[in-house]
Amino acid sequence: MQQVNLSESRNSDNSPVRAWPKDDVSRVPYWLYVDRDLYDRELQAMFYGPTWNYVGCVDEVRQPGDYKSSWIGERSVIVTRDHDGALSVLENACSHRGTRVVWCAKGNGSRLTCPYHQWSFSLKGDLVGVPFKRGLKGEGGYPSDFDTVDHGIRKLKHVERGGLIWATFSEDPPDLETYFAEALPGLDRVFSRPTRVLGYQRQLLSCNWKLYIENLRDPYHATLLHTFYVTFGLLRAGNKFLLGTAAGGAHSVTVTENTGKKEKDSTGEIGRFGEGLTLADPTLVTPIPEFADGKVTGGTLHPSSVMHQQANSIAIRHLVPKGPGQTELIWTFFGYEGDTEEMTLRRRKQANLFGPAGLVSVDDTEVLKFVQATAESYQDHVGLVEFGGRDTADTSHMLSEGQIRAFYKYYRQVMQI
Template sequence: MDMDTPRVWPAEGWTRVPYWIYTDPALYKRELDTFFYGKAWNYVALDCEVPNPGDYKRAWIGERQVVVVRAKDRSIHVWENRCAHRGARVVWQNKGRVDSFTCPYHQWNFALDGKLQGVPLKRGVAGKGGMPSDFSNANHGLCSLRVHVEGGSVWATFASDGPTFEDYCGPEMLSLIRRVFPGRPLKLLGYSRQLIPSNWKMYVENLKDPYHATLLHSFLITFGLWRADTQSESVPVAGGKHGIMVSRNVGKKASAETAEIQRNKSQLELEDADTVTPIREFDDGKVIGLTIFPSVVMHQQANTLGMRHIIPKGPGAFELSWTYYGYADEPAELTRLRLRHANLYGPAGYVAMEDGEVLSEAQLGAAEYGHRSAVVEMGGKDVEPQDHMVTEVLIRAFYKYYREAMGL
């Protein structure tokens, strides 16, 4: 794009989103420092992915790779995958189990919690060389992050002086996180990953935009899983930083207002009814999607439970890592439904495959038009909670927060 385009937010405020925010490399670096590497709590894993002492998993916070490890005392640690000696990556496999970690370069050895345990040739050879006498292992461990485990979900932050996880989420969001992570032991069901050639914020917006789902996703409309007439709520929280989408009575008969949409999709049929026939799992009967800024979307759709981890890969791309889970004590029939309903999502999902394609096109549309802006006025111009899904209120509230945080 034209780098001479003024970096000034449109006068209309949060009802406009300038296209230069999706392409500017300098702004992108500021976002990483302000959000991912700042005082945010970032999702990194489920505790069932590292069930035993010595189990580890690589993860990402922004473009920084970290390692999630179960220690011998069963506590969970997260540290930067960067040797304290010369900066080489210590862990080269995505998952595994070890007694300790050894950097391949110079064989520095670290305990599961990241503390330095041993340095080869520390005292030199034949009285020559070696580390200085004042070198202390205690001062050269791997860089550890603050960790919070919430009902089986694992979160980390680089900020030693940032807010608690509870304060970062706020009471309304925290109560809904605990709804799907009530402390029951979790069961890992699977993964999928995809690289989407669009700016990472476009996916944050996409999950704050229930209105598009009733138009873009034919599968949802046809089988009544999500429609414009579904009883819904769109609730910005924490000043717009996070977003809550709630729907009820999913699967009810289409109303007159959705007849035109339904008519255009009526030729679609599905022989496997299990894929679109959820059972009631939660007493409140709600289906909920939570956007916890900056790194994750927690979804409950039909009977799937999943974490969508957003991993930026430069201004024009991000990786979306999907993790599907259930509860270790749930009936086998429910696990079977979760696996069936997981076909709705992921890179080839009956629903989610359209998102990757349309976000790619949106990025291409923004690329050379930094002087233009998107219009986000569906549902009005305010940033207050609304009791329907035909709205862009969550996007407006998010950019209210974003502008303040970024000083724009």
């Protein structure tokens, strides 16, 4: 990552680069995706602050003794299922010298043992074993007042809802219902039935985490960049939309209703629209009806999660920032308990639309890489976010960047920029 002395940099109007370029959110400065100090502040205020972060689901830790490693921001955490059935979310850091205790993605056992000095912990994070605690033959070891009770792994507050596990570093977080606010019904709609993990995709995005959040709040590009969507009828600009936000812009809610109409107006301006192309296997884009309302939904759940229900694909995307210019994206794909074999096959097939090589998602990965490259090399420039006006109101059409503006309205308040 290229570092510059931002305090000496100036915008073209000679204002300091760190200032917001205009007193509204129709412009987003590029240094926002590059600045290391700002990124560190975001981790503290957002990822490690009073926010709820997706860390996994109950299906991944279904059996007693199951554990998995996960992430909140750059911090590794562990999700465990104890033999009494209780879930815990722990810092993945040994209370002795800080080594990661769990190095694998998933496991099962009765103890978590740090490889460095073999301190071992219960699945609830309590310290239960310290080699040579009292030394050997009266020599060495810990002082007599050393008590294992004082040296457990820190436990995080967590909540399970609809099979998804949310955790926070905050000691005093808002309750989940208050936190997700208007975004909660959309999440409950999809995760109201017991789910099973169908698989994962993982990728490294060469961009700042906020650029990915913006991408999900940017319906303008959906029919223009993603020609696959439009060509094969998954999305049309003339569809019915609801673009909303929740909790003052922190989260976004997108609802799409396919009107089934192939409106000429909605494809007329799309230069690369491939009229007449067909798929050898149309089930790739044809959903088996499953939601009574016929809608598809998605949204960003601040700061690190995205939910999508698109055709028969249901997933949680987990954002793991890796510095200002890189973000890991972990896709967990779900089916419902009791799905037919046909439905499971359909869900798996439609997973090919998403992830690093996804027929749709690959487009985003490519363009975001070059937005980031531009941001790094033109830090005094700004992005234009004025499509659909300058306000942050909900809209019933997709021709607006209002959800992005709403995010930055919220962001500026939290980050005090």
